[in-house]
Amino acid sequence: MESPFKADILKGKVAFITGGGSGIGFEISTQFGRHGAAVAIMGRRRHVLDAAAAALRSEGIRAFGFEGDVRKKEDAARVLEEAVKHFGKIDILVNGAAGNFLASPEDLSPNAFRTVIDIDSVGTYTMCHEALKYLKKGEQGKGPATGGLILNISATLHYTAAWYQIHVSAAKAAVDSVTRSLALEWGTDYDIRVNGIAPGPIEDTPGMRKLAPEEMQNKYSEFGPLYKLGEKWDIAMAALYLASDAGKYVNGTTLIVDGGLWLSRPRH
Numbered sequence: 001m002e003s004p005f006k007a008d009i010l011k012g013k014v015a016f017i018t019g020g021g022s023g024i025g026f027e028i029s030t031q032f033g034r035h036g037a038a039v040a041i042m043g044r045r046r047h048v049l050d051a052a053a054a055a056l057r058s059e060g061i062r063a064f065g066f067e068g069d070v071r072k073k074e075d076a077a078r079v080l081e082e083a084v085k086h087f088g089k090i091d092i093l094v095n096g097a098a099g100n101f102l103a104s105p106e107d108l109s110p111n112a113f114r115t116v117i118d119i120d121s122v123g124t125y126t127m128c129h130e131a132l133k134y135l136k137k138g139e140q141g142k143g144p145a146t147g148g149l150i151l152n153i154s155a156t157l158h159y160t161a162a163w164y165q166i167h168v169s170a171a172k173a174a175v176d177s178v179t180r181s182l183a184l185e186w187g188t189d190y191d192i193r194v195n196g197i198a199p200g201p202i203e204d205t206p207g208m209r210k211l212a213p214e215e216m217q218n219k220y221s222e223f224g225p226l227y228k229l230g231e232k233w234d235i236a237m238a239a240l241y242l243a244s245d246a247g248k249y250v251n252g253t254t255l256i257v258d259g260g261l262w263l264s265r266p267r268h
């Protein structure tokens with residue numbers, strides 16, 4: 001689907017996207033590139049990164065894949081430094097890397113719980129912490145939007161409770177809290193905007209393939225006000241809004257993009 005935004009809204013920006021080689025992260029990489037940004041993607045799998053970067057470059061987008069695990073502070077620091085060497089700077093950090101699987105609390109070991117917290121919550125915080133020196137560019141109060149931007153990909157699971165997702169619900173609750181705290185502190189001190197996006201079920205993603213078998217996906221029509229799954233495009237458009245000057249007064253919010261699904265209940 002065609003973008004409603006002008007093609008130059010991120011012109012001259014460099015975006016660094018963890019988990020940017022697949023799923024929602026790749027769509028954000030693609031749309032940011034199509035709207036003028038150069039794109040650094042970080043992931044654990046070399047072949048996924050290479051394929052993603054090649055696909056972006058075939059569209060004329062400046063893109064490069066950097067191998068690293070957000071759970072490792074040394075990887076975070078090294079990869080950010082490599083990206084700055086390659087592209088000259090980082091304006092936008094998108095934390096899209098996440099881990100997930102379905103498990104009941106009875107079957108979920110504390111280590112399994114910790115693994116998802118490590119990827120989603122600690123990983124997000126680590127990337128923010130290590131990226132700060134690149135994102136803080138000006139001093140607060142000296143002209144418009146002098147700092148960079150952070151976008152944390154979250155979920156809606158923890159607004160209520162979700163079966164077999166105790167680990168991810170806890171992890172994403174922490175991500176939302178980090179979003180608010182950094183928005184307050186780094187918004188004030190460095191003019192860095194920090195926001196999140198909470199996607200609902202999005203078709204054709206690793207998340208949906210892992211979490212919802214096809215028969216379950218069809219059932220969403222019984223619950224959702226908009227009677228359909230979302231598209232990766234929907235999330236990327238929300239990311240473009242928040243990353244562009246259109247979102248310049250938005251700080252500390254997590255934008256729900258789920259067609260209203262988290263509000264809904266069965267009719268009967």
Ligand code: HXC
Nearest residue numbers: 098099100101102103107108109111112115155168206207
């Ligand atoms: C129970 C499991 C399990 C499962 C792993 N574990 N899979 N427990 N059920 N299906 C346990 C292991 O037994 C181990 O605990 C601990 O978790 C760590 O497992 P490892 O395999 O060593 O971890 P690792 O290789 O680092 O893999 C991390 C991962 C994996 C999260 C388990 O799935 C992964 O890397 N995923 C990344 C890609 C991904 O999931 N993308 C989808 C994101 S979708 P013990 O106790 O045995 O040591 C998404 C959407 C969220 O985030 C919102 C949805 C609406």
